[in-house]
Amino acid sequence: MRAKKILVLAGALALLAIAGCRSAHVTSAILYIDQLMYDKAISVLHEGLDYSPDEAEAYFYLGEAHSKKAEEQIRENDFLEAKRNYSMSYDYYQKTLKMDQGLNDRVQESLRYNYFMQVNNATNEYQAGYYEAAEGYYRLAFAALPDSLSPIKNLARVKIQLAMEHDNDPAILQEALELLDQVLEGNPGAYELLSDKANVLSRLDRKDEAVAIYDKLLVDHPDDAPLMVDIANLSQEQGDLERAGDLLVRVMGIYETDDDTANDEDVYFLSLQAAILYADNRVLRYPDAIEMYGMALALEDIPEENTLLQKLQLHYKYGAQLEERAADEQDPAAKEELARQAREQFETGVNVGNALVSQYFESTYGYYYLALCYGKQGNQANFDLNMEQYRRLLE
Numbered sequence: 001m002r003a004k005k006i007l008v009l010a011g012a013l014a015l016l017a018i019a020g021c022r023s024a025h026v027t028s029a030i031l032y033i034d035q036l037m038y039d040k041a042i043s044v045l046h047e048g049l050d051y052s053p054d055e056a057e058a059y060f061y062l063g064e065a066h067s068k069k070a071e072e073q074i075r076e077n078d079f080l081e082a083k084r085n086y087s088m089s090y091d092y093y094q095k096t097l098k099m100d101q102g103l104n105d106r107v108q109e110s111l112r113y114n115y116f117m118q119v120n121n122a123t124n125e126y127q128a129g130y131y132e133a134a135e136g137y138y139r140l141a142f143a144a145l146p147d148s149l150s151p152i153k154n155l156a157r158v159k160i161q162l163a164m165e166h167d168n169d170p171a172i173l174q175e176a177l178e179l180l181d182q183v184l185e186g187n188p189g190a191y192e193l194l195s196d197k198a199n200v201l202s203r204l205d206r207k208d209e210a211v212a213i214y215d216k217l218l219v220d221h222p223d224d225a226p227l228m229v230d231i232a233n234l235s236q237e238q239g240d241l242e243r244a245g246d247l248l249v250r251v252m253g254i255y256e257t258d259d260d261t262a263n264d265e266d267v268y269f270l271s272l273q274a275a276i277l278y279a280d281n282r283v284l285r286y287p288d289a290i291e292m293y294g295m296a297l298a299l300e301d302i303p304e305e306n307t308l309l310q311k312l313q314l315h316y317k318y319g320a321q322l323e324e325r326a327a328d329e330q331d332p333a334a335k336e337e338l339a340r341q342a343r344e345q346f347e348t349g350v351n352v353g354n355a356l357v358s359q360y361f362e363s364t365y366g367y368y369y370l371a372l373c374y375g376k377q378g379n380q381a382n383f384d385l386n387m388e389q390y391r392r393l394l395e
Contacts, residue, residue, distance in 0.1 A: 023048050029061050038069040056100035060107065063092035067114050070140070079136050086114060086143040114144035122154065131161045149183045156180045156196060160203075168203045176200050191217060195227060202234050210234055225251045225263075236277070242285070245277035249292075268299040272307070279314055286318035305363055308356040312349055312369045319345030319376060342376075349373035357389075364393040 025048025032041035042065045045058050052058070066089035073082040093107045122137030135158045142151035159176035163169050180197045187193060194213055201210040214231045221227055232247040248270045255263045255270075275292035278285040293311040297303050319342045326338035353370030356363055371386035 023052055023055055023058070025049075025051075026055065026058050026061055029058075029065065033061065033065055033068060036068075036072075038065045038072065041065040042069075054099065056096050056103060059092045059099065060096040060103055063089040063096065063107070063110060065089075066092065067110060067144075070114075070144075071117075074140070079140065083140055083143045086140055087146075089114065090144060090146065111145050115141050115148065118144060119151065119154075122151075126154075126158065126161075131158050131165070134158050135162070149187075152179050153183050153193060156183070156200075160196065160200060163203065170204060173200050173204050177204070191221065195230065198234075199230065202237070207234065207238055211238070223254060225254045239282070241277045241280050242283050245274045245283070245285070245288070248274040248277070249288075252295075268296055271296040271299070275310065279310070284321075286314055286321065290314050290318065303355070303359065305356065305360045305366070308352060308360075309363060309366055309369070312352045312356060312366065312373075315345045315349035315352060316369050316372050316376075319343075319349065319373070323376075346373045346376040350377065353386075357386075362393055364390060367393065 025044050029041040029045045029048075032038070032044065042062060045062050045065065049055065049058050066085040070082040070085035070089065073079070073085065090111070093111060096103050096107055118137050118141035122134045122141060125131075125137060126134035135155060138151040138155045138158060142148070142155070145151075156176045156179035159172050159179065163172040163176065166172060177197065177200045180193055180200065184190065184193050184197065194217055198210040198213040198217070201207070201213070211234065214227070214234060217224075217227055218231060228247045228251045232244040232251075235241070235244040235247065252267050252270045252274070255267050271292045275289045275296065277283060278289035278292060290311060293307055293314065296307050297311065300307060322338050322342035322345060326335050326342060329335040329338055350370065350373045353366060353373060356366040357370060360366060367386045367390040371383050371390060374382040374386060
């Protein structure tokens with residue numbers, strides 16, 4: 001019995017010894033934090049540090065108290081004060097580590113908790129389309145853990161979205177550019193960041209700078225389909241429609257050979273877009289435009305009226321162009337070959353036109369271009385018949 005009493009007494013003394021390692025001020029602060037009385041906790045910890053300025057755990061709990069205070073202020077929508085408290089908590093955590101590396105695990109756990117809680121909040125707001133709210137949470141995440149540049153990168157993307165909602169507001173875009181440059185200082189070759197920067201420069205109408213970045217990225221990432229789409233869009237804005245079309249065709253080639261069925265539908269829309277670019281009067285690559293419309297038709301369950309009409313129109317225009325070239329050609333063999341190619345285009349145009357008007361009876365310009373193709377073939381009767389239908393539908 002006496003031995004048991006000795007053991008109990010020894011255990012009690014051990015507990016006292018452990019408690020003795022922690023000051024009364026820290027113990028009180030822990031209780032205040034548990035009772036959500038963060039200001040009292042902060043006050044009592046500072047009092048204790050006046051007496052024991054080297055107590056690492058006091059600084060740790062200052063970090064905890066300011067973190068909890070920040071959470072409370074977020075719930076009250078006082079983001080400015082929350083940011084200030086997160087910054088203070090980070091500073092106290094860093095001071096803790098300088099004084100006692102034995103507290104490293106606890107400090108890192110608290111830092112990660114503060115950081116990821118705000119990143120998750122920001123992500124949820126961003127996905128819901130609340131970009132200004134997302135910006136606020138990303139700024140809080142950066143205040144909680146300024147060692148991480150991810151919030152800055154995400155802030156830049158939020159700014160890009162906000163600028164788009166405000167007609168590419170130059171002031172917002174400039175903020176995005178400055179944020180991207182801040183991150184790129186430490187990651188000068190980061191592909192996604194450079195791509196975002198090129199996007200922002202393009203929106204700021206600094207297109208030459210954007211092109212320079214895109215061209216370098218394309219050399220380093222020749223099979224990056226989203227990158228090619230971005231460059232194609234920029235090329236189109238700059239009036240380089242031919243390059244835009246060529247890039248879209250490259251993207252189609254990538255999509256057609258990969259195993260991702262999710263982008264199969266994209267091939268259809270890319271083919272239509274490339275066809276429009278090639279058919280533009282500033283490009284006039286008729287064979288390529290015709291090929292793209294043919295690809296689009298092959299992907300349509302039922303041939304669309306407009307796709308058929310555009311293809312018919314191109315067969316006629318290309319045939320007429322070939323006729324003009326044949327008329328100017330001096331070499332007899334080359335002249336005959338061009339004339340043959342022209343006849344082939346008009347014949348194909350007749351086939352496409354008949355398929356169009358047999359399915360879409362009121363396709364006004366379908367009858368018009370079909371009549372023109374018949375006229376080029378010397379078929380006056382069918383020319384007159386289809387022109388009559390065209391005029392009737394115009395009335």
